[in-house]
Amino acid sequence: MHSLRRLFLFIFSTLILLALSLKIEELRVYQGAQIAIYALGISSIVLLTGYSGQVSLGNGAFMAIGAYTAALTQIHWHLPLFFTFVVGTFSAALAGAILGGGAARLSGPYLAGATLALAVGLPTLANQFTILNGETGLDYTSGTPPTWFGESFTLYKWFFWIVLVNVMLMMFFVRNITSSRYGRTWKALRGNPVAAQLSGIQVGGSKVLAFTISAGVAGLAGSLLGMIGFVGPTGFGLGLSFALVTGAVLSGVTSLAGSMLGAVVLVAIPELASVIAHRLGDTERVTSNLPGLIMSTLLILTVLFTPNGPAEQIRKHKARKQ
Amino acid sequence: MQQAINALLIGISNGFIYSLMALALVLVWRSTRVINFAQAGQAILSTYIAYEIVTRTDNFILAFIGGVLAGALVGAVVEILLMRTLFKHVSDGPVAALAPVIASLGLLGLIRSVIGMVWGNDQKPFFPPVSTNGFTFGSTTVPFSRMNLLIVLGAATVMIIFTLIFQKSNLGLALRAAAFQPEIARLAGIRVGAIRTTGWIFAGAAGAVAGILISPNDAITPYSLDSLLIFGFVAAVIGGLESLIGAVVGGLTLGIGLSFILTYIGTSLIFPATFVVLALALIIRPQGLFGSKAARNA
Amino acid sequence: MSGLTVKDLVVDHGAITAINGISFTVEPGQLAAVIGSNGAGKTTLLRTLSGLKHASSGSAQWSGEYILGKKPENLVRHGISHVSEGKSVIPELTVKENLALGGIWRKDKKDVVAVTKEVLELFPRLGERLSQRADTLSGGERQMLAIGRALISRPKLILLDEPSLGLAPLVIEQIFHTIDQLRHKLGLTIVLVEQNAMSALRIADIGIIMNLGKIVATGTATELINDPALHAAYLGY
Numbered sequence: 001m002h003s004l005r006r007l008f009l010f011i012f013s014t015l016i017l018l019a020l021s022l023k024i025e026e027l028r029v030y031q032g033a034q035i036a037i038y039a040l041g042i043s044s045i046v047l048l049t050g051y052s053g054q055v056s057l058g059n060g061a062f063m064a065i066g067a068y069t070a071a072l073t074q075i076h077w078h079l080p081l082f083f084t085f086v087v088g089t090f091s092a093a094l095a096g097a098i099l100g101g102g103a104a105r106l107s108g109p110y111l112a113g114a115t116l117a118l119a120v121g122l123p124t125l126a127n128q129f130t131i132l133n134g135e136t137g138l139d140y141t142s143g144t145p146p147t148w149f150g151e152s153f154t155l156y157k158w159f160f161w162i163v164l165v166n167v168m169l170m171m172f173f174v175r176n177i178t179s180s181r182y183g184r185t186w187k188a189l190r191g192n193p194v195a196a197q198l199s200g201i202q203v204g205g206s207k208v209l210a211f212t213i214s215a216g217v218a219g220l221a222g223s224l225l226g227m228i229g230f231v232g233p234t235g236f237g238l239g240l241s242f243a244l245v246t247g248a249v250l251s252g253v254t255s256l257a258g259s260m261l262g263a264v265v266l267v268a269i270p271e272l273a274s275v276i277a278h279r280l281g282d283t284e285r286v287t288s289n290l291p292g293l294i295m296s297t298l299l300i301l302t303v304l305f306t307p308n309g310p311a312e313q314i315r316k317h318k319a320r321k322q
Numbered sequence: 323m324q325q326a327i328n329a330l331l332i333g334i335s336n337g338f339i340y341s342l343m344a345l346a347l348v349l350v351w352r353s354t355r356v357i358n359f360a361q362a363g364q365a366i367l368s369t370y371i372a373y374e375i376v377t378r379t380d381n382f383i384l385a386f387i388g389g390v391l392a393g394a395l396v397g398a399v400v401e402i403l404l405m406r407t408l409f410k411h412v413s414d415g416p417v418a419a420l421a422p423v424i425a426s427l428g429l430l431g432l433i434r435s436v437i438g439m440v441w442g443n444d445q446k447p448f449f450p451p452v453s454t455n456g457f458t459f460g461s462t463t464v465p466f467s468r469m470n471l472l473i474v475l476g477a478a479t480v481m482i483i484f485t486l487i488f489q490k491s492n493l494g495l496a497l498r499a500a501a502f503q504p505e506i507a508r509l510a511g512i513r514v515g516a517i518r519t520t521g522w523i524f525a526g527a528a529g530a531v532a533g534i535l536i537s538p539n540d541a542i543t544p545y546s547l548d549s550l551l552i553f554g555f556v557a558a559v560i561g562g563l564e565s566l567i568g569a570v571v572g573g574l575t576l577g578i579g580l581s582f583i584l585t586y587i588g589t590s591l592i593f594p595a596t597f598v599v600l601a602l603a604l605i606i607r608p609q610g611l612f613g614s615k616a617a618r619n620a
Numbered sequence: 621m622s623g624l625t626v627k628d629l630v631v632d633h634g635a636i637t638a639i640n641g642i643s644f645t646v647e648p649g650q651l652a653a654v655i656g657s658n659g660a661g662k663t664t665l666l667r668t669l670s671g672l673k674h675a676s677s678g679s680a681q682w683s684g685e686y687i688l689g690k691k692p693e694n695l696v697r698h699g700i701s702h703v704s705e706g707k708s709v710i711p712e713l714t715v716k717e718n719l720a721l722g723g724i725w726r727k728d729k730k731d732v733v734a735v736t737k738e739v740l741e742l743f744p745r746l747g748e749r750l751s752q753r754a755d756t757l758s759g760g761e762r763q764m765l766a767i768g769r770a771l772i773s774r775p776k777l778i779l780l781d782e783p784s785l786g787l788a789p790l791v792i793e794q795i796f797h798t799i800d801q802l803r804h805k806l807g808l809t810i811v812l813v814e815q816n817a818m819s820a821l822r823i824a825d826i827g828i829i830m831n832l833g834k835i836v837a838t839g840t841a842t843e844l845i846n847d848p849a850l851h852a853a854y855l856g857y
Contacts (some may be wrong), residue, residue, distance in 0.1 A: 102605065105604070112420070118551060125593065125594070242431055295431065296435060299431070303421045320336070460794075495717055498712070510671060510773070511722065514693065
């Protein structure tokens with residue numbers, strides 16, 4: 001009953017957002033799609049870190065795997081768009097399962113280092129294999145919107161619709177799994193691994209499952225990001241992993257709803273940066289580095305002063321007042 | 323045969339650089355229990371400062387000294403401003419435990435953006451102080467140049483200095499004591515806070531040497547040491563993360579191993595190979611070649 | 621005021637109160653044995669006095685100086701040495717290095733050499749093993765090393781936490797004998813935390829019996845040894 005209500009809530013909000021997109025400026029629609037994708041990417045980290053207590057600095061790599069496999073299946077096998085998403089999701093999940101098998105044996109700093117190595121190393125493969133087409137990247141498209149949607153239904157709106165429906169589907173799945181037996185198991189693991197083990201939880205298997213699902217979620221986010229942008233090493237490098245971690249930390253890592261907040265900030269930063277850069281005289285050095293500067297400063301400040309995220313801090317503050 | 327010797331020579335030269343980066347990571351890990359991802363940022367910043375000095379004065383020795391001092395200073399600043407504040411604010415929660423690691427990642431981003439603003443993101447040529455043409459013996463030229471010799475000698479010198487400090491001096495004794503058992507060290511009267519900062523200073527200097535020695539082979543960008551960070555991390559893990567000798571052996575092992583893979587299999591495999599080496603190191607010998615009982619699994 | 625004076629000391633351990641308002645005085649040159657079962661707050665008391673743990677309220681004075689809130693590395697410089705529980709040596713370092721650790725900060729290097737010689741005369745076994753790693757030593761030797769290291773700092777007050785822990789009875793007798801010898805020779809004030817109540821009281825001047833964070837009895841060691849009620853409840857026989 002409870003999950004049925006949740007299903008209606010998801011469908012209802014999806015419909016509202018779809019309708020809203022018809023009324024909004026083009027650029028904002030595109031940004032809406034970006035926000036939805038980032039929110040999905042961030043929730044892949046929330047699932048992993050916030051629930052199962054493992055850390056990944058390399059979820060950008062899983063997004064890359066999703067994007068590249070989705071693009072390749074479209075280019076070479078001409079799969080329909082939705083199936084390329086499925087392929088992207090599952091291949092990233094497979095990579096996550098393999099990595100998770102090793103990760104389950106590692107503690108924080110080692111896992112952080114290993115996943116960071118993945119985030120730095122994986123994109124370099126694009127230049128090593130001709131099929132991946134180097135820096136130019138791969139062409140991966142949604143196709144034009146169906147003509148019966150009418151003239152005014154632009155490509156950006158079409159992006160937004162595809163993205164939103166897929167993100168909402170996946171979010172619904174994630175939301176359900178976190179409140180399921182698995183979600184509770186992860187939380188128990190995070191809180192006290194020894195006690196969890198003693199109470200019969202298969203620590204290893206449960207951790208690998210979390211890694212697999214997290215990677216799959218990231219894989220879908222990656223496919224979507226590739227579809228609305230382009231599939232190439234620069235877009236899926238360390239910068240992306242870094243953005244996801246920042247977004248997750250800003251969201252407070254423990255709440256899926258919070259991932260929206262982080263996603264909005266991630267999309268807002270370049271906007272804000274371009275305004276500031278304009279005032280500073282729009283030199284190339286400033287414009288290209290200001291977003292990174294703002295993001296890293298924000299990340300450091302958050303970790304320093306509200307390590308469990310601003311949202312968590314406010315919640316605690318309220319709880320203390322009551 | 324010739325090919326194997328060439329691979330070995332390049333491997334040794336690269337391996338020494340990886341060792342230095344691994345040393346930097348190990349020094350910080352031992353003193354603060356943090357994997358400092360910002361080490362790549364600190365090192366590239368020092369390298370840019372050396373680059374600035376060398377382009378203005380055309381004096382590599384001066385640039386080297388300036389860069390290393392800058393690296394040491396940056397290390398101290400990061401520990402005092404960032405890490406101390408961080409440990410003061412540490413609280414419970416899923417992120418809190420990871421806070422230092424994430425902060426170091428943030429710092430890496432911050433340093434790179436600042437460098438980009440000051441020097442630009444484009445490639446800067448770092449002119450080598452000595453020839454990069456390989457030595458010639460009779461009719462064969464080996465891919466080992468005066469620059470490679472300088473790398474090996476420079477890195478070896480740093481390692482010898484470190485060994486002397488750690489094994490022979492009171493400062494070294496305090497550093498080791500604080501690394502192994504900070505509480506007992508404090509009870510013995512050692513100012514562990516200051517010792518911790520010293521660890522970061524040494525690490526900053528080691529990272530700077532690595533950056534300044536590797537860069538003349540190539541151009542520098544704000545990102546050009548990212549891969550060195552990964553190699554250094556893998557080398558440190560191979561060596562056991564706690565051990566200084568382990569870092570050196572790990573670096574050389576990785577350098578020579580990768581060099582052989584590059585020579586005989588192809589450049590496309592350098593990162594997958596690194597990752598496989600990391601995975602093997604973690605699975606086969608989780609405590610590292612020289613690690614004692616370091617518990618790395620959760 | 622000289623000696624060690626603790627007043628109304630309260631120490632919290634997260635949500636639990638480990639020490640709940642205790643007061644006592646140890647005169648200079650006295651050996652005070654702090655007795656009690658697990659969880660009585662004995663170790664916490666020593667950790668607070670040496671600066672490893674923060675007190676919630678109350679005060680502690682040593683030689684007229686307030687010591688709470690000071691860092692352990694500074695208290696060592698004021699003559700307070702803490703030999704913590706579980707043979708407080710650094711296993712990865714050699715015996716020689718462990719001893720040297722106690723004297724790194726001292727300006728008077730001549731005296732460091734002199735006191736090191738004294739320690740090695742006191743514990744000849746350590747002298748034979750100077751270049752061995754501390755983790756190759758036996759339990760008793762480690763305890764000697766820990767006490768030796770503390771002595772290098774030329775302390776006036778030694779806080780000793782369970783020196784008998786995990787040692788064979790014969791070795792325990794030897795350690796207690798050494799402690800007794802030491803304090804008479806060097807005029808040390810000692811706070812000795814022990815579960816091994818009788819052995820501790822036999823060399824002590826005064827005894828402090830703790831239970832669940834409070835002091836339940838104090839008195840001269842002889843008084844406590846001869847109090848039948850205490851025997852049943854706290855002294856174990």
